[in-house]
Structures are given as C-alpha cells and as structure tokens.
Amino acid sequence: MTITIALPSKGRIKDGTVEIFERAGLSIASIGNDRSYRGRVEGIDGIEIAYLSASEIARELASGAVDFGVTGEDLVREGMPGVDDKVEFCARLGFGQADVVVAVPEIWLDVETMADLGDVATDFRARHGRRLAIATKYWRLTQQFFSRQHGIQLYRIVESLGATEGAPAAGQADIIVDITSTGSTLKANHLKVLGDGVILKSEACLVRARKPAHDADPRVAQIISAVQTALQRADG
Ligand SMILES: Nc1ncnc2c1ncn2[C@@H]1O[C@H](COP(=O)(O)OP(=O)(O)OP(=O)(O)O)[C@@H](O)[C@H]1O
Numbered sequence: 001m002t003i004t005i006a007l008p009s010k011g012r013i014k015d016g017t018v019e020i021f022e023r024a025g026l027s028i029a030s031i032g033n034d035r036s037y038r039g040r041v042e043g044i045d046g047i048e049i050a051y052l053s054a055s056e057i058a059r060e061l062a063s064g065a066v067d068f069g070v071t072g073e074d075l076v077r078e079g080m081p082g083v084d085d086k087v088e089f090c091a092r093l094g095f096g097q098a099d100v101v102v103a104v105p106e107i108w109l110d111v112e113t114m115a116d117l118g119d120v121a122t123d124f125r126a127r128h129g130r131r132l133a134i135a136t137k138y139w140r141l142t143q144q145f146f147s148r149q150h151g152i153q154l155y156r157i158v159e160s161l162g163a164t165e166g167a168p169a170a171g172q173a174d175i176i177v178d179i180t181s182t183g184s185t186l187k188a189n190h191l192k193v194l195g196d197g198v199i200l201k202s203e204a205c206l207v208r209a210r211k212p213a214h215d216a217d218p219r220v221a222q223i224i225s226a227v228q229t230a231l232q233r234a235d236g
C-alpha cells in the first residue's frame with residue numbers, strides 16, 4: 001500500500017511544514033521537475049507526497065483520499081462532522097497559530113460575553129424584525145458553539161467567503177465568526193472579540209485519516225514518531 005502525505009503547496013504554513021519534515025529526517029525529493037506537485041520520502045519506500053492547498057488537504061483527509069496531511073486544525077474541524085472518529089491529530093506543530101473567534105461591533109458596549117449575546121439574539125426579532133445574522137465561513141464550528149455549547153438557537157448564518165470582517169459595516173450581517181492571529185483586521189473594522197468568544201485555538205497539525213490498514217503498517221508509526229521526536233527535541 002502506498003502511504004500518501006498531503007503537504008501545503010503554498011501559503012502561511014508551507015515553510016514551517018518543510019522545516020519540521022527536515023528536522024524529522026523525512027527528506028523529500030520531488031518527482032519530476034521542481035514545479036512538480038508530487039514527491040517521495042527518501043529512504044522509505046512507498047510514501048508519496050501530494051502538494052495541495054491547506055483547505056484541499058482538510059478535504060482530502062475527510063474523504064480518506066490521503067493518509068496523512070499537514071494543515072490547520074480549524075480547517076479540519078470545520079470540514080467534517082464527527083471529526084475525532086475520522087482523523088487523529090498526531091502532533092501540534094507549533095506554527096500557523098490563529099484563533100476562530102466570535103466578534104461583535106465595538107459599539108455594542110453591553111455585549112461582552114456569549115451570555116450577553118444570547119440575550120441580544122433572543123430580543124433581536126422583536127427589535128429588528130429578523131434574526132441576528134452571523135457572517136462566517138466556519139458554519140459548522142459556529143453552529144456547534146452557538147447552538148450546542150451556548151444554547152443560542154435564534155440566529156442566521158450568512159456565508160462569507162472573504163472579507164468577513166467587513167460584513168457588519170456593509171450591512172450584510174450583525175456579527176462575525178472568523179480566524180484571527182494579530183487582531184489587526186478586527187481592530188481596523190471596529191470589532192471586538194467576546195471574553196468567552198474563542199471557539200478554537202488552532203495551529204498547524206500533523207493529521208492522520210483513520211484507516212484499518214494503518215494498524216499493521218510500520219511506516220505509519222514511523223512517520224508519527226519521527227515528527228513527534230523532532231518536536232520534542234525542539235522543546236528540550
Ligand atoms: N491570520 C490568519 N488568517 C487566516 N488563517 C491563518 C492566519 N494565521 C494562521 N492561519 C492558519 O493558516 C491556515 C490556512 O493557511 P493558508 O491561508 O496558507 O491557506 P490557503 O493558502 O488560503 O489555502 P486555500 O487556498 O486552500 O484557502 C489555516 O488553517 C489558519 O488557521
């Protein structure tokens with residue numbers, strides 16, 4: 001069986017991934033020319049590297065089309081229901097840190113917590129004749145957090161595929177759920193994160209798609225242990 005590892009071909013988490021694989025002694029050689037989207041791990045037979053974007057990697061892990069992937073935890077958790085049954089988070093890699101947060105307009109002075117927001121949602125229809133609208137590309141994480149964790153049911157999700165922080169000012173939504181690292185985009189758009197509004201503290205992870213065939217394959221354990229050992233060395 002060929003083991004496929006999907007690695008980021010571009011973007012924020014590409015360089016960190018290359019570095020951690022080098023430190024783990026998993027040296028990658030490209031197949032074909034330098035611009036090829038396929039590679040192999042030198043010294044271990046039957047391991048194929050597929051270069052994809054961070055969100056494609058989450059999708060391929062969900063479908064089981066790849067065995068391992070390096071991508072953001074936010075994308076993996078958003079991408080599939082019952083995530084912990086389907087994949088194993090083998091290692092948190094210490095880069096690509098960003099939080100998925102609930103943010104409201106700064107001028108909502110009385111709204112500091114999810115409980116305050118629950119009160120706003122309850123009164124919203126009576127006051128405005130419609131439900132509270134949340135702009136996000138993280139609809140699954142939003143539903144889990146609002147409905148299951150906080151018992152807030154009266155809201156509507158407005159799907160946003162970019163510039164989410166601009167949605168309240170543009171009148172497309174009242175509040176947002178989005179990823180933030182420095183916080184500068186939220187600030188520039190006069191939004192504030194609720195005190196208990198951090199849905200997920202994400203970072204780049206080595207993720208394995210759970211497959212029965214992995215149990216008896218020594219290469220699977222070898223890949224996980226190489227990465228974990230490199231991380232422990234970096235810590236120590
Ligand atoms: N400020 C940030 N904004 C967005 N994502 C961030 C940020 N900081 C770290 N990340 C993390 O980076 C990952 C996304 O990486 P990147 O933005 O490089 O992907 P991408 O190239 O946009 O992928 P795709 O093209 O498939 O959307 C996410 O898992 C996210 O958690």
Ligand SMILES: O=P(O)(O)OC[C@H]1O[C@H](OP(=O)(O)OP(=O)(O)O)[C@H](O)[C@@H]1O
Nearest residue numbers: 162165178179180181182183184185186
């Ligand atoms: O907290 P900050 O450091 O300000 O970063 C947050 C911003 O970065 C990301 O957008 P990006 O411009 O990368 O576009 P993307 O959504 O296409 O990744 C994210 O969607 C936020 O808008």
